[in-house]
Amino acid sequence: MINSTNLSGRFALDVKDMNELRQAAKQESPEALKATAKQFEALFMNMVMKSMRQATPQDSPFDSEQSRMYTSMLDQQLSQSLASRGVGLADVLVRQLSRTPQPAPDKEAAAANAVEAVKSGKPASETAAPVADTVRPRTSKSAHVRAFQERFAAHAEAASRATGVPAKFMLGQAALESGWGKREIRGADGTNSHNLFGIKATGGWKGKVVEVATTEYVNGVPQTRIAKFRAYDSYADAFRDYARLLKNNPRYENVLASAQDAVGFARGLQQAGYATDPHYATKLARIIKHSLSA
Numbered sequence: 001m002i003n004s005t006n007l008s009g010r011f012a013l014d015v016k017d018m019n020e021l022r023q024a025a026k027q028e029s030p031e032a033l034k035a036t037a038k039q040f041e042a043l044f045m046n047m048v049m050k051s052m053r054q055a056t057p058q059d060s061p062f063d064s065e066q067s068r069m070y071t072s073m074l075d076q077q078l079s080q081s082l083a084s085r086g087v088g089l090a091d092v093l094v095r096q097l098s099r100t101p102q103p104a105p106d107k108e109a110a111a112a113n114a115v116e117a118v119k120s121g122k123p124a125s126e127t128a129a130p131v132a133d134t135v136r137p138r139t140s141k142s143a144h145v146r147a148f149q150e151r152f153a154a155h156a157e158a159a160s161r162a163t164g165v166p167a168k169f170m171l172g173q174a175a176l177e178s179g180w181g182k183r184e185i186r187g188a189d190g191t192n193s194h195n196l197f198g199i200k201a202t203g204g205w206k207g208k209v210v211e212v213a214t215t216e217y218v219n220g221v222p223q224t225r226i227a228k229f230r231a232y233d234s235y236a237d238a239f240r241d242y243a244r245l246l247k248n249n250p251r252y253e254n255v256l257a258s259a260q261d262a263v264g265f266a267r268g269l270q271q272a273g274y275a276t277d278p279h280y281a282t283k284l285a286r287i288i289k290h291s292l293s294a
Helices: 015-026 030-054 065-085 089-097 108-115 143-163 167-178 235-248 250-257 262-271 280-291
Strands: 209-218 221-230
Touching: 030 065, 030 089, 143 167, 143 235, 167 262, 167 280, 235 250, 250 262, 262 280
Parallel strands: none
Antiparallel strands: 209 221
């Protein structure tokens, strides 16, 4: 049996231990996966220590081939000991490599920062809210996804009845535009605009507005600009206005016609000019199909 946490008591160069690990890995057991992740973490720590050694002057009178060999062995053992305590890398690897998806921790964002960059795409002619694209396929919804869906489900259902667009599609776009509610559009004084969909204050808009910096894509190149966005008194008003925009603006006729298919809906929005981010449709379809459908 492989003990994935007890690395500190092992000799780092023990060939027997490594052979046992290889045999256990062939069985694809969770214990072997954890042990392998720990060994990888130890290897990573050893690489860090090796780089530190190389950056240190080695012109001491006690420096020799023999001393460097024993120093290297010591570093490997120290790396093994550090890995037994863990720096978090092994846990990330286990979650990434497990064939059975594991529930994400409450502080998933902290781990995600270590392994992936948060992509952002801000829309264009009528939208430009920030985008959070960190969704990965799971068999169960993450806590922040469930919270977002429960918070806005009733508003989305009301807008769905008015447009025929599935509530899940609207929730997906609101999540994409607002970063799951974490990057909502706010005024200079911090006032919330409740504008989950990043709708700009263009055309005949007579209501309140907020001005914020946003990213527009011009020929695929992101540019920062100051733009005016619609501001609402409530999230319910935001969903109603979004529904009116899709239903009454002729440019979105094809969007409504393909509203029963997530990919068709997402592509239709991008083709209609809802966003200039060249990857907008892909991001939206992924959220709808993988996150909200889990």
